[in-house]
Amino acid sequence: MEKSKVYFTNLRATAKLNLLQKLERLVKQAGIEQIDFKDKFTAIKIHFGEPGNLAFLRPNYAKVIAEVIKNLGGKVFLTDCNTLYVGRRKDALEHLDAAYENGYNPFTTGCQIIIGDGLKGTDEAYVPVPCGEYIKEAKIGRAVMDADIVVSLTHFKGHELTGFGGALKNIGMGCGSRAGKMEMHSDGKPGVKSKVCVGCGVCAKNCAHNAITLVENKATIDHTQCVGCGRCIGTCHFNAIVAAWDESNDVLNKKIAEYTWAILNDRPHFHISLVIDVAPFCDCHAENDLPIIPDIGMFASFDPVALDMACADMANQAPIISGSYLAEQLTNQAANCGERDHFGTTHPETNWMVCVDHAEKIGIGRKAYELIEI
Template sequence: MKQSKVFFTNLRATPKMNLLQKLEKLVKKAGIEEIDFKGKFAAIKIHFGEPGNLAFLRPNYSKVIVDVIKAQGGKVFLTDCNTLYVGRRKDALEHLDAAYENGYNPFTTGCQIIIGDGLKGTDEAYVPVPCGEYVKEAKIGRAVMDADIVISLNHFKGHELAGFGGALKNIGMGCGSRAGKMEMHSDGKPRVRSKTCVGCGACGKICAHKAITVTDKQAQIDHARCVGCGRCIGVCHVNAIAAAWDESNDILNKKIAEYAWAVLHDRPHFHISLVVDVAPFCDCHAENDVPIIPDIGMFASFDPVALDMACADMANQAPVISGSYLAEQLAKQGCDCGKLDHFRVTHPETNWQVCLDHAEKVGIGTKSYELIEI
């Protein structure tokens, strides 16, 4: 397969060129203006950050991309889908509150924010995945699938299940509805937390397969009838229904790749990653640890696979920050930090390369890239 072009700029700034101007120059050099945005809906998929976490991308970066798209006549919005776990972003109202609290609003970004899978995480489109080995029909937030163009703006950082979070993770896991996220995280079907359940019956009303009954103010799920759609998770207002969280990390990574294919296939897409504040864990945490490596720079490409590969390569060439979680892991494992994969050392129970290999296999892009520095 032909090499993909990945454009890169470092984080040095001068009075004549600040970081926001460098980002604009980067995406234009990488070809974002080659996309026909005129009169079309463009979704910028971004992570708004869990309140309490301070490593998420500042909204200033998103406004640069919004302004570029608007200048091309595009109808642009920022989006993310609701989370599966219990936090501040599990329904659209709390999600919007969290986004506003972290500085994302129409005044700071220049566009509207739309939660991709609706109020309770149940507004989803079913997208066939003909190439899927594990996913035959992806459950994607409907607003994401209604868009004509997808742009991913990614904070590149560590991740305890995927190894790292980059473009593929932001798109694949991030664009899944709550039921889609359950499918990626779980091999099994949802269960009821009996101590939390109040027996309101909302889950039974939403179940199309009559798999849920309520007896003595306790919901019960008949797994023989349950098809694992996850809609009961979305409607439970006390978070008494949970996913099994039992999928292996390798299969999770492959499912992320297949979900990314569902989102990106057959429409224009473009991807930007900022390798800054590379914390060891996801921005879904309500806290962030110190970065494991110094800030690297900003990357852009039409190919999310090549982009993730380039970011990982440059991150692995960077020195380890003393006192970080990675430095502690290296000391515990007795490793030579100059010869090892930073993300495998940080999270030895998962292999991030599985996702990129599978994404390449299903045809999203290639790991082979040409790095062009501007």
């Protein structure tokens, strides 16, 4: 079987060729111009970064990709879906404020920003997943599914639940609506933090399935009635309703792969990953730790599975930065840990290979790749 092609460029720059020009050259060499963008709505899936975190991708990179697509006739927009956890991106208004605060706006990126699952994270499309082992119907942000073409622009970094956050996680988890994110992280049924609940009853009024009642002035959710739509999380002004976060990491990784299949199936897609500022934790954190390895470079491919493998392989060949979280973990585990890769050492309870293995199994792409350096 033919290997997937992954294109790579390092981060060396000259007065005649800066990094933004190298990124443009990379995606063109990787074949992005083969896609017919003419008058097609094109979603660039990106993480805008939680304010306080400085490791997220600068908007300059997004502008390069947006301009390439616009020059090919595409109708391009940047997108991400609302978060499940409490933070600055849990509804569309706060999400846009956070994006603007981090430098993402139509003037810096050359295109509009659309929050994929709407104001409260409930604007979703239901996508059948016939190949799914765990997911039979994915819940995807409607704006993402309305797009004709999907391009992912990913900051490759560590992640406490999946080992690393690459293209598959950026797409699969990132494009899930609030209900979709709940489905990946748990059985899809939220709970109530009774100490925080003030008994206002707004959640009960907004529940279409009569699953929420007030008992002694506290909200209670009947899981036999709850369908996991996530509307109660979006309507609670006191952050009293939360997801369970109880799914095993291996199952979470498989669900992410199945959501990725739902998003990419039957439409053109292209993927870019930047292995820079490789912090040990997700950009959803309101802080970023010291990178665990030096910056590597920029990668592009039509195959997100091969892309994640290439990024992981090159990251694992890189030296560990002294004083980083990874260096500390390596020291702590030295006495009782066998040989592990950088991301397995950083987060010993994770196994990132589960996601790429499952993604290959269900036909998203191939792990075997040919690395082409330009």
